[in-house]
Ligand SMILES: [Zn+2]
Ligand SMILES: [Zn+2]
């Protein structure tokens with residue numbers, strides 16, 4: 001039934017030959033005149049009159065007594081030719097669009113006023129009228145006719161009802177109804193609801209693709225289909241980019257940890273590697289970053305004994321060399337620093353007057369900021385726990401420089 005309403009709107013859009021914005025305020029008057037011209041035809045057709053109970057106006061339980069209402073002076077006619085008596089003063093006071101229709105001069109003074117509300121089921125029209133009279137809508141009606149009520153509240157400019165529909169439809173989105181709601185949200189300029197639908201479609205596209213709603217959309221609005229597919233594509237590439245950034249950040253964090261371990265090994269020693277002038281075995285239990293520290297110790301031991309060295313093309317030595325250079329670039333106390341080659345690297349850079357190249361500088365900056373970010377984003381105790389947990393996860397072998 002919702003799709004009938006959407007189809008109805010599509011038809012109107014084609015009639016108005018104004019793409020994409022037929023429901024904008026400007027076009028509502030077109031819509032209104034369309035309904036007016038229809039009303040003349042309606043008058044000649046046989047219609048089913050309905051005897052309204054007091055409750056049609058939704059006044060039971062409120063202070064207003066339906067008996068206070070004047071005689072109905074207008075009829076709302078639905079697409080099934082159901083005639084619902086109503087009061088022009090009330091309709092006009094709630095909806096400026098209905099007011100407009102009511103105020104238009106009639107062709108025949110004697111003919112009775114008829115306002116067709118078509119494209120939605122009878123009961124949706126009744127629920128709409130009930131809201132106009134009482135500003136209320138039951139949960140049950142919202143559940144059944146939320147989509148229609150959204151369309152009606154938009155076309156007839158009833159903002160309170162529109163807000164309520166947007167909110168409730170947003171809470172009732174399912175795989176089955178999401179494409180219908182999405183189309184209507186777009187037609188009714190309900191941007192938040194539209195975005196909510198888009199996200200649901202993007203996250204469950206495999207399932208949504210098989211729904212009737214999606215097939216209907218493909219047949220009736222290929223432009224919107226394209227918009228949705230583009231949104232899904234952009235979401236996916238955004239996710240990919242975020243993941244890549246996160247991985248990079250992890251790498252910089254590992255490097256920053258390696259820098260800490262390097263200083264700690266060269267200053268106080270750790271398990272099997274330490275400064276030459278320090279007693280082995282003294283204070284050398286595994287430290288809190290042992291997985292990184294141990295990898296680094298193995299690398300240092302290799303570096304000290306390797307026969308091929310950096311110039312012989314040894315990749316492990318080259319990696320160690322780069323870690324030492326990285327340390328030197330970050331070190332702010334080269335005179336008292338105990339890390340091998342720290343001062344030599346600094347001197348060499350000064351002598352050659354050669355500034356570090358841009359990529360290297362960027363790397364240094366990222367490693368420094370990774371450390372700052374991680375120490376800011378975690379409270380101290382949490383950070384200590386975190387470090388304990390990652391102990392066994394990544395060794396120095398995961399570094400690629
Ligand atoms: Zn250590
Ligand atoms: Zn080597």
Ligand SMILES: [Zn+2]
Pocket residue numbers: 327328331332333334337338339342343
């Ligand atoms: Zn240093």
